[in-house]
Amino acid sequence: MEIRIVRGSATAPTEMASYDAALAEANVHNYNLTHVSSVIPADASVEFVDTAPDLGSIGDGLTVVEARATSADHRVSAALAWAQSEAGPGLFYEAAGEESPAESRERVEDGIAAGMDLRGWSGGGVESAVTAIEPEEGFATALVLAVYGEGRPIR
Numbered sequence: 001m002e003i004r005i006v007r008g009s010a011t012a013p014t015e016m017a018s019y020d021a022a023l024a025e026a027n028v029h030n031y032n033l034t035h036v037s038s039v040i041p042a043d044a045s046v047e048f049v050d051t052a053p054d055l056g057s058i059g060d061g062l063t064v065v066e067a068r069a070t071s072a073d074h075r076v077s078a079a080l081a082w083a084q085s086e087a088g089p090g091l092f093y094e095a096a097g098e099e100s101p102a103e104s105r106e107r108v109e110d111g112i113a114a115g116m117d118l119r120g121w122s123g124g125g126v127e128s129a130v131t132a133i134e135p136e137e138g139f140a141t142a143l144v145l146a147v148y149g150e151g152r153p154i155r
Contacts, residue, residue, distance in 0.1 A: 002149060003046045004147045006026040007050060007142075008021075009025065009132065011133065011137065012138055022141040022142065028145060032062070033061075034064070035066055040084055056150050060153060062147055062148070064145045064147050067096045068096050069141070072135055075098065075140075077101045077130060078104065078142040078144045079101070079104035080092055080094050081111065082126070083126045083127070091119075101130045105130050109126050
C-alpha cells in the first residue's frame, strides 16, 4: 500500500470554507475522508508528495491521518511525523495549533520517539511535514494528511 503525505493551507470567510480550501490545495477536497489513528501497516510505503495526484472518482472515500488547525485570530500550524520499524510497521504522530511550525515539528518528533519506544520498535529515522498560515481576513486552516491508498466507492 502506498501512503502519500500531502499538505495545504488557506484562508476563507468561514471556518469550514477555509478547511475546504486547504483540502483543495492538497487536492483531496472532492473525497469523503475517513479518519484513522496512526498506525502504518507493515507492507506500506510512505512518500511525501505535497499535493495528491488523482486518487479516484469524486465522492470516493479516502482513509487519512490528519493534523489540522483553524483560527481567525492567530497563526496556525499543522505537523505530521512518521517512522517505520525495521520489521515494517510504523507510526504517524500529528500536532496542530496556534504555535510556530518549529514547535509543531518538535511535538510530533517527540511523540514519534515515545510511540516507537512504547512498542519496542526501532528502525529508520523520523520524517515530518509541516505547514503554517496566518489569517488575513476570516479564518485560516493549516493541514497535513497521510492518505492511505486510493479512493474507494462508498456504499
